[in-house]
Amino acid sequence: MNNRRQRAASQQGVTLIVTLIMLVLMMLLAVASINMSTTNLKIVGNMQLQQEATGAAQSAINQVLSSGKNLSEPLTAPGSIVVGAYTVNLARPCLISAIGLRDSDLSNPPTVEDQKCKTSGKFDPMNVNALTDCAKVTFQLTATVTDTASKASVTLVQGASMRMDRVLAEAYARDAAMVCS
Numbered sequence: 001m002n003n004r005r006q007r008a009a010s011q012q013g014v015t016l017i018v019t020l021i022m023l024v025l026m027m028l029l030a031v032a033s034i035n036m037s038t039t040n041l042k043i044v045g046n047m048q049l050q051q052e053a054t055g056a057a058q059s060a061i062n063q064v065l066s067s068g069k070n071l072s073e074p075l076t077a078p079g080s081i082v083v084g085a086y087t088v089n090l091a092r093p094c095l096i097s098a099i100g101l102r103d104s105d106l107s108n109p110p111t112v113e114d115q116k117c118k119t120s121g122k123f124d125p126m127n128v129n130a131l132t133d134c135a136k137v138t139f140q141l142t143a144t145v146t147d148t149a150s151k152a153s154v155t156l157v158q159g160a161s162m163r164m165d166r167v168l169a170e171a172y173a174r175d176a177a178m179v180c181s
Helices: 002-066 112-117 166-174
Strands: 080-083 086-090 094-102 131-146 153-165
Antiparallel strands (some): 086 131, 094 131, 131 153
């Protein structure tokens, strides 16, 4: 019996130590879980800010595109637009390409838009390579948004094509300041 009492007395301290070790391990597991959830919350918040900034940049580009004058007269395009809580900085639209349209590029019978391009007003099947009064012009629009709180920056580049007077398009193409670099 003495032997049993001695063993029981020596094991009482071990139970306390094992319990303390288990508590420390559980506390470390809880701290790791809190750190992981905090990190994930920051990631989701940053992604939300990036999506909001991208949406603001797209909205600003859409505002520029909604006024055809901003492309037919690029110098009139705004330099910045406020969209919600974001200020979107816009680079002046620059010219990517200007291609003179030929009679063969227009539909037959011509649409109302095509009729504006034809000098003669009639489709001439014998001279399909004749240049019309129109050109297909492609502009590049660039919008940049920087979130002041998170310092996140988004740059959105988009192209837009339109028809314009061929003489004006050729003048833009000759102007080095209008052409994208």
